[in-house]
Amino acid sequence: MVNNWLNIIQHYLLPPTCILCKNTGIDDQDICQGCFNDLTRNTQCCYRCAEIYDFSISKPQLCGHCISQSPSFDETHAPFIHQSSIRYLIATLKFNQQYKNARLLGLLLASHLKKTAEMPEIIIPIPLHKQRYKQRGFNQSIEIAKTLSKQLNIPLNTTSCIRQRNTPHQVNLHAKERKKNIKNAFKIIKPITAQHVVIFDDVMTTGSTVDELAKLLKKSGISRIDIWVCARA
Numbered sequence: 001m002v003n004n005w006l007n008i009i010q011h012y013l014l015p016p017t018c019i020l021c022k023n024t025g026i027d028d029q030d031i032c033q034g035c036f037n038d039l040t041r042n043t044q045c046c047y048r049c050a051e052i053y054d055f056s057i058s059k060p061q062l063c064g065h066c067i068s069q070s071p072s073f074d075e076t077h078a079p080f081i082h083q084s085s086i087r088y089l090i091a092t093l094k095f096n097q098q099y100k101n102a103r104l105l106g107l108l109l110a111s112h113l114k115k116t117a118e119m120p121e122i123i124i125p126i127p128l129h130k131q132r133y134k135q136r137g138f139n140q141s142i143e144i145a146k147t148l149s150k151q152l153n154i155p156l157n158t159t160s161c162i163r164q165r166n167t168p169h170q171v172n173l174h175a176k177e178r179k180k181n182i183k184n185a186f187k188i189i190k191p192i193t194a195q196h197v198v199i200f201d202d203v204m205t206t207g208s209t210v211d212e213l214a215k216l217l218k219k220s221g222i223s224r225i226d227i228w229v230c231a232r233a
Contacts, residue, residue: 019104020085030104039108040081042232049207050078050232071207072214073199073225078232079112082203086231090202094140102140105202105230106147113152113228120226121194122157123149124217126201126209127186129166144230145200154198160190161213170209178208186213188220196224205233 016025018032026033044053046063049071053063080086093101113119125141133139142158149156164187170178197217199210204227214225 019089019098019101029107030100031108035085039085040083042078042081045078045232047075048073050076050204050227050229052081052232071211072218073210073227076204076207076227076229076232077109077113077117078204078227078229079109079116080231082205082231082233090140090230093143094136094202097138099143102143103147106144107151109144109228109230110148110151113148117226117228118196119152119154120196120198120224122155122192123198123200123228124157124161124213126199126213127158127161127163129163131166132163141201144202148200148228157192157194160188160192161216162187162189170205175206175208178206179212182208182212184212185209186216188216192217192220192222195222196226197222198226198228200228202229203231203233204229 016028016030017023018025018035019030020035021032023032023034025031026036042050042052044056045051046053046066047060048062048066051063051065082090089101089105092098093105123145125139125145128136128139142156145156148154163185165185167181167185170181173181199213199217201210204210207227210227214227217225
């Protein structure tokens with residue numbers, strides 16, 4: 001009861017304001033209805049890797065890449081396409097430390113997942129190498145995942161996996177180069193007893209990073225691994 005009153009008072013004194021246009025936010029989120037409607041949805045995609053189709057589908061299906069070489073994960077949920085407003089929210093969180101964006105991205109993703117996903121036992125955010133973490137001061141995937149964890153009541157696991165190699169940025173690399181770059185980048189340092197795990201990252205481009213961690217987790221005995229990301233590039 002006390003928390004409800006505190007939320008009401010906070011909403012009255014500090015109503016949600018759209019990060020993108022400064023209009024009044026909706027549903028206690030810092031995004032207005034217009035900007036929410038303008039977000040580019042990833043509705044036509046491969047159910048395993050969320051690769052974006054340029055044609056319409058009437059039922060879930062695999063893309064050519066997943067048919068020819070199936071990834072180590074089982075399913076991907078990526079509700080948005082990495083364009084315009086979503087790209088801005090992720091980039092300004094990552095490079096300008098706009099932590100309020102993490103909460104909004106987490107809320108948007110949680111709302112989608114409540115309707116579409118089977119809930120896992122734990123969420124594992126993609127780890128940063130300690131040197132990269134020191135440079136940036138935070139892990140954007142963990143910041144977004146904190147809201148996901150709270151909204152979906154699923155525990156975070158940030159201690160079992162580490163990034164043992166400080167791999168170069170993947171941005172300008174082609175798919176084969178990305179796969180080579182990320183090879184053996186992760187290590188499990190504490191056992192994981194869960195059998196259904198989600199790997200979380202902010203953006204998925206080729207899927208090389210999440211697939212490398214998924215491969216390691218599958219080898220450790222985990223039976224199902226899903227990928228959750230805010231956006232697919």
